Amino acid sequence: MVKHTGRPAYLQIADDLRAQIRGGALAPGDPLPSTAQLAEQYDASLSVVKMAVGILRNEGLVVGQQGKGVFVRDQAEAAPAADLAGEVAELRSAVQELAVRLAKVEEQLATSTTRPGSRSSR
Structure with missing residues (x-):
């Protein structure tokens, strides 16, 4: 479930799915649950779930197969891109939190x- 922490829901979902992939709960070749299932699981809208999965695609952690679903990618194939994409995702997250x-x-x-007697800079 998405928490109300000020961090966007799609980033929270992406973080959770990323942790499941890196932790082995979702192994290479495993399908992700459907968008509808993830939306129900995280109590989020379909568009929020799609954004989260899009982040994982950009990071090279998952790959979509038309008409079949989204599957966890073998990290040996995606390691260089995933490392860089992961760093970019972390930087984006940090910038969002700072914003x-x-x-x-x-x-x-x-x-x-304002304190009495203080002047405006205009």
Whole structure:
């Protein structure tokens, strides 16, 4: 289930599926559950699940087969691309988290009262 942590749901789902793949719970050649099954499992919309699976595809962890489904890729084949893609995904995640934190700081600054006698920079 997706948690309300401020981290986008699709990233949480991708993280969980990635951990299952790297941990061996989903082995090379195993099919991922259907989009509908994943949506029910994570209590998320179909579009959110599709975005999460798209991240795993971009990282080279899974591969889609038209009309058959999405399968865990053999990591020996995908290792170089997966390593780089994983690093990019981690960087994107860190940037997203920083953006959320920055937005909170900016909101606090905008709503805080100014000290008497302080001047605007305009």
